[in-house]
Amino acid sequence: MRLVESRATLTITYVVLGIGLFTALFPIVLLVLNSLKSAQEIVQNPLALPQVIRFDNFARAWKDARFSTTFWNSAMLTALTIILVCSTGSAAAFVLARKKIKAWKVVTFYLLATTTAPIQLFLFPLYFGFAKLGLINNVFAVSLVYTAIYSPFAIMLLRTYFLAVPKEIEEAAIIDGASSWQVFTRVMLPIVSPGILTVALIIGLYSWNEFLIATTFLQRQDKLTAVVSFFLLSGQYSSDWGEIMAAALIIVLPIVVLFVFLQRRFIEGMAGGSVKG
Amino acid sequence: MWLYLVPTLAINVVIILIPALLTVALAFFQWDGISAPVFIGLGNFAALWSDGPFWTALQNNLIWTALFLTVPIGMGLLAASLLLVVPRRGSTLFQVVYFLPVIIATAITARVWQGMIYSPVTGVFGYLQKLGLPIVNPLSQTSTALFGVATVDLWHWWGFLCVIFFAALRQVPQEQIEAARIEGASFWQMMRYVLLPGIRPTIMLMMIMTVIWSFLVFDFVYILTQGGPAFSSEVLSTLAYRKAFYDLNVGQAAATALVISLFGLVATFFYIRIQSRESV
Structure with a gap:
């Protein structure tokens, strides 16, 4: 719809x-602009264009924020979380979309309730429990935490995709003698794969950007995520803001490029999981 | 059929439900995270009651809620309704740009504002100061620290609301708009009598979520001010975090977490009612 005025x-x-x-753009422009300037130039005027375009900030940022290690950690954490959320979530969404018994309502209710639970409600016992089990600084353990936090959102979103599949397709497969597992993996998953891709993108974005859990559970230098190592780099005293902005740009750029190309998927997914009005 | 739910539920119960129940129990114990917990009844709540920063934090959460129920929702609605006037390609471009702050990591957004805008040395504020404008870093003043932090979160947040409201606005039935048009309604009358009532469920949902999220706010406060100066920008979630991991007073942290959850619970009740009406 469009109004003509x-x-x-x-x-x-x-x-x-x-x-x-x-x-919206002003702080982002400042980020990009100052990542190309020396610390001295920034102090003189953060709004000015760089006198010479220089990329040495990026090399230093890459080294000082240990991105060769921390990027790998973030990538592992993000990939693990995506795999866990998509596999467990699509199975759950499959049954929650098909069955309309009282018990399923309880499950849906429970999952919705956990999406709104504050992290602090479970963070402290979880931390001390993980510490006891030696799971601090364990990327896989953190991806389990992310999975618990993000999968209700993923399930609600995937459920709408499963609901959109006509019942006849499933019934035809059952008549042909397919088991429910075969219906799920061979028939349903290929049909809802666009939904799974959307969920993967959004969960990937969340895991890549996450701060509170990552900074609490991954503290050893060789286990830090990219965002947390950026946070520590920028918190040091003798701060070189050119370098810090370069580090920021290194983390943000892949996300922004991905977003610009797939913006409809991102936006519809983020809106669809939280709003059905 | 239950088998399909087992992985999801198992992870959820181990990571969220059991620790949440433990938090409820811990709120009645004194515990430093290492030695054996000691049962102290309502001792932690009594301690919070007489704790100055606790009340400041609670008040800040309430201010935050009021702020976020009005400013970003107003901005989002205004921008979303104006997008209806713009041709399709233009509205997509505006949406993508408005959404950019949403996808940038909070830690990065916080540092950009801190160093490039607020800083008296390297930021725009410092530059304006040198030019002679009487402008100070809001994060360094007790009276403005909370608003300085809120501004950053606002910047990060309003584009999300705009995009959601725009998506909802476009689904308002065409007949209603045509009818209003035939009656000669102006743009503002259209908003007031057709479009806003048409997306009321979405606005309600976003307001409920705002209440819930306002009590969860953590990242920006923790990174920008650590709750300072002098607790002036402390919120409940940073207070709980500090009590647990800096003061090793896990019992009080758990009690604080329960207070946060209490506010969330009321909003969650409404959230689930609206959501399950739609989806179950």
Whole structure:
């Protein structure tokens, strides 16, 4: 739907939307601009264009934030979380979309309740429990925590994809003698694969960016995630902000590129999992 | 059929349910995380009751909730409704840009604002100061620290609301809009009488989520001010974190967590009612 309006309204509209555009972009432009400048230039004027385009900040940031290790950790953590959420979540969504018995309502209710539970409600016993079991600094253990936190969202989103599959397709497969596992893996999963891709993207984004759990559970230097090592780098005293912004850009750039290409999937997924109005 | 649910439920119960129940129990114990817990009844709650920072934190959470129920929702609604006037390709571009802050890691957003905008040495604020403008780093003043942090979260957040509201607005039935148009409704009358009522469920849901999220806010406060200066920007979640991992007073941390959950619970009740009406 589109409303057609007078010239004056249209002008005001573009001015207001333009202010929004400027607001959203201003800090991002500062990030990019200053990643190309020396610390001295930044102190002089953070708004000025770089006198010479220089990329040495990036090399130093890569080394000081130990990105060769921490990027790998983040990638592992993100990949593990995506695999766990998509596999367990699609199985759960499959049955939750098909059965309409009272017990399923209870499960759905429970999962919805855990999406809104504050992390602090379970963080402290979980931390001391993990410490006792030697699971601190264990990437797999953290991916389990992410899976618990993110899978209700994933299940709610995947469920809508399963619901959209016509019942006849499933019934036909059953008549042909397929077991429910075969229906799930051979028939349903291929049909809902766009939904799984959407979920993978969003869960990947969340895991890549996550801070609270990562900083609590992964503390040893060789186990840090990229975001946490950025946080520690930027918290040091003799801060070189050119280097810090370069480190920030290294983490943000892959995400932004992915987002720009797949923006519809991102936006529809993030909106679809939390809103059904 | 239950087998399909076992992995999800097993992970969820071990990571969330059991530790959550333990937190409820721990709230009645004194525990440093190492030695044996000592039962002290309501001792932790009594200690919180007479704890100054606790009340500051609670008040800050309430201010935060009020702020986020109004400003970003207003901004989101305004921008979303204006996007309806713009041709399709333009609205997509605006949406993508508005959404960019949402996808940037909170730790990075926090540092960009801290170093490039607020900082008196390397930031825009410092530059304006040098030009003679009477402008100070809001994070360093007790009276403005909370708002300085909230501004960053606001920047990070409003684009999400705009995109959600825009998606909902586009689903308002065409007949209603045509009818209003035939009656000669202006843009603002259209908003007031057709579009806003049309997306009421979405606005309600976002307001409920805002209440829940406002009591969970952690990252920006922890990174930008650590709750300071002098606890002026402390919120309940950073207070609980500090009590557990810095003061090793896990019992009080658990009690604080219960207070957070209590506020969340009320909002969650409404959230589940709305969601399950839609999806179960």
